[in-house]
Amino acid sequence: MSETSDPYGPIHGRASFRDHVDRGTFPAHGLDPDEAYELLHTGLMLDGRETLNLASFVTTWMEPQAEQLIHDTIRKNHIDHEEYPAASLVEEACVHMLGDLFNAPDPAQVVGVATIGSSEAIMLGLLAHKRAWRDRRRAAGLPSDRPNVVFGAETHVVWDKFANYFDVEMRKIPMKPDRFVLSAADVEERVDENTIAVGAVLGTTHVGEADPIEEINDLLVRIKADKGWDVPLHVDGASGAFIAPFSEPDLRWDFRLEQVASINVSGHKYGLVYPGVGWLVFRDASKLPEDLVFSVNYLGGAQPTYTFNFSRGSAMVQAQMYNFMRLGRSGYTAIVETMLANARFLNETLEASGKFTILNPGLAEPVVTFSIKGDPGFDVYHLSARLREDGWIVPAYSLPPDADAVHLMRVVVRLDLSRLMIEMLLRDLFAAWDALVAEQPVERARSKPDVWTSPAHAAAKSKARTGLAQ
Numbered sequence: 001m002s003e004t005s006d007p008y009g010p011i012h013g014r015a016s017f018r019d020h021v022d023r024g025t026f027p028a029h030g031l032d033p034d035e036a037y038e039l040l041h042t043g044l045m046l047d048g049r050e051t052l053n054l055a056s057f058v059t060t061w062m063e064p065q066a067e068q069l070i071h072d073t074i075r076k077n078h079i080d081h082e083e084y085p086a087a088s089l090v091e092e093a094c095v096h097m098l099g100d101l102f103n104a105p106d107p108a109q110v111v112g113v114a115t116i117g118s119s120e121a122i123m124l125g126l127l128a129h130k131r132a133w134r135d136r137r138r139a140a141g142l143p144s145d146r147p148n149v150v151f152g153a154e155t156h157v158v159w160d161k162f163a164n165y166f167d168v169e170m171r172k173i174p175m176k177p178d179r180f181v182l183s184a185a186d187v188e189e190r191v192d193e194n195t196i197a198v199g200a201v202l203g204t205t206h207v208g209e210a211d212p213i214e215e216i217n218d219l220l221v222r223i224k225a226d227k228g229w230d231v232p233l234h235v236d237g238a239s240g241a242f243i244a245p246f247s248e249p250d251l252r253w254d255f256r257l258e259q260v261a262s263i264n265v266s267g268h269k270y271g272l273v274y275p276g277v278g279w280l281v282f283r284d285a286s287k288l289p290e291d292l293v294f295s296v297n298y299l300g301g302a303q304p305t306y307t308f309n310f311s312r313g314s315a316m317v318q319a320q321m322y323n324f325m326r327l328g329r330s331g332y333t334a335i336v337e338t339m340l341a342n343a344r345f346l347n348e349t350l351e352a353s354g355k356f357t358i359l360n361p362g363l364a365e366p367v368v369t370f371s372i373k374g375d376p377g378f379d380v381y382h383l384s385a386r387l388r389e390d391g392w393i394v395p396a397y398s399l400p401p402d403a404d405a406v407h408l409m410r411v412v413v414r415l416d417l418s419r420l421m422i423e424m425l426l427r428d429l430f431a432a433w434d435a436l437v438a439e440q441p442v443e444r445a446r447s448k449p450d451v452w453t454s455p456a457h458a459a460a461k462s463k464a465r466t467g468l469a470q
C-alpha cells in the first residue's frame with residue numbers, strides 16, 4: 001500500500017485505485033468493501049449495455065417488485081426443500097401451470113423441474129428418453145448399444161453437446177440452401193428403431209422460425225402404427241414456448257400432439273425473468289424413468305431430485321412465479337403482441353428500404369433476421385461493427401451447412417426495446433450503410449485488391465461473429 005494512502009479518505013484517492021492489481025495472484029489482503037465495490041462496478045462499465053444487446057434473448061428488465069422479491073430470496077438455496085418448503089412449492093406450481101399453458105391432457109399429471117436454463121433442461125429431457133429407450137430395448141431382449149438422436153442444424157449447440165457428452169449418435173439434418181427448418185421427409189429418412197428421440201424447435205436459434213412440429217408428430221404417429229417404434233418428440237421451445245401460447249393459442253405444437261413427450265422453455269428468455277431459470281416438463285410421469293430420479297435424505301426428509309446441479313439459487317424460480325401471477329395470460333399476451341408489433345415494424349422498414357432480404361417474414365417470434373440484397377461492396381460484418389460504435393450489439397453470422405452461403409444479422413426484440421428505440425436503431429443502421437457506401441472507393445484505391453479482408457476488417461468481422469449469443 002502506498003504511504004500516502006488514507007484509509008478514511010475518498011475512495012478515488014486510495015491505493016487500490018492507483019496500485020496495479022495482479023489478476024494472476026490470489027489477493028493476500030482484503031479491501032474496504034466500498035473500494036472493492038467501486039473497483040468492480042466501474043470495471044464492468046466496459047461491458048455493452050444490456051438493453052442494447054440485441055444479440056440475446058435473455059431478459060434485461062424486470063419490475064422493481066420482482067427485483068425486490070429476488071433480493072428477498074437470494075439467500076435461499078433452492079435444493080433445501082425441507083428448510084424452504086414454501087419456496088419449493090412454488091417450483092412445483094410453476095411446473096403444473098406450464099403443463100396447463102402447454103395443453104397437457106391433465107396438468108396435474110405433468111412432472112418437471114426448474115433448471116438453470118434450457119440447456120440443462122434439454123440434456124435432462126434427452127437423457128430421460130435415452131434411458132426409456134434402453135429400458136424398452138432391454139425388456140424386449142434387443143440390443144441397446146447404438147442409440148441415435150435426430151434433429152436439425154437449426155438447433156442450438158446444446159443438442160450437439162448432448163450427443164457428444166452422452167455418447168449418442170447425432171443424426172443432424174443439414175439446412176437446405178433456401179430452407180432453414182426441417183421437413184418431415186428429412187426426419188423420416190433418419191429415424192429407426194434406435195432413435196431415442198426426435199428434436200423439433202419452436203423459435204429456431206439461427207433464423208427464429210418454427211420447425212413443422214405437427215407434421216413431424218404425424219410422421220411419428222404413423223411410424224408407431226406401422227413399425228411399432230414409439231419415438232418421442234422433444235420440443236425445444238427455449239424462446240418460442242413463451243410466445244406461441246399467447247400469440248397463436250390455436251397453433252398445435254405442444255402436448256395436444258400425441259408424440260410430444262417433453263418440452264423445454266427458458267424462463268429467462270420470453271418467460272421474462274433474469275438469467276438463471278429454465279424449465280423441463282414431461283407429459284406425465286411415465287416419460288421420466290424412475291431410476292433417474294434420486295432421493296436424498298441429507299438435508300432432512302426424503303426428496304426426489306432430477307437435475308445436474310444440486311445447489312442453486314431460488315430467486316429466479318420465485319421471480320418466474322411473480323411473472324405468472326403478476327401478468328397472467330392477458331399480461332403475457334399484451335407484452336408478446338407489443339414485441340411482435342415492434343418486430344414487424346423493423347421487419348417491414350428493412351424490407352421497404354430495398355436493401356435487405358428478410359429471412360423469417362412469418363415472425364414466429366419477435367426476432368428479425370435479414371441479409372443484404374446483392375453486393376453493395378460491404379457485408380453484414382461491417383454493418384455489425386459499425387453499429388457497435390453506436391452502442392448497438394447486433395450480431396452478424398453465417399447459417400450452418402448447407403445454407404452457409406447466407407450471411408445475416410439478427411435482432412432479438414425484447415420487452416425493453418420500444419418502437420422509439422427501434423426507430424433510432426434503424427436511423428443508425430441506415431447511417432452506417434451510407435457511411436460504408438461513402439468510404440468505399442477511397443478504401444478500394446488505398447488497398448487493392450482485397451479491401452474487405454484488411455486486418456482491421458477481419459478483426460471487426462471475427463468480433464462480430466462471436467457476438468451471437470443463445
Ligand SMILES: *Cc1c(COP(=O)(O)O)cnc(C)c1O
Pocket residue numbers: 057116117118119120155156158201203204205236237238239266278470
Ligand atoms: C437459448 C436456446 C437454448 C439454450 O437455452 P439456455 O436457456 O440459454 O440454456 C436452446 N435452444 C434454443 C432454441 C434456444 O433459443
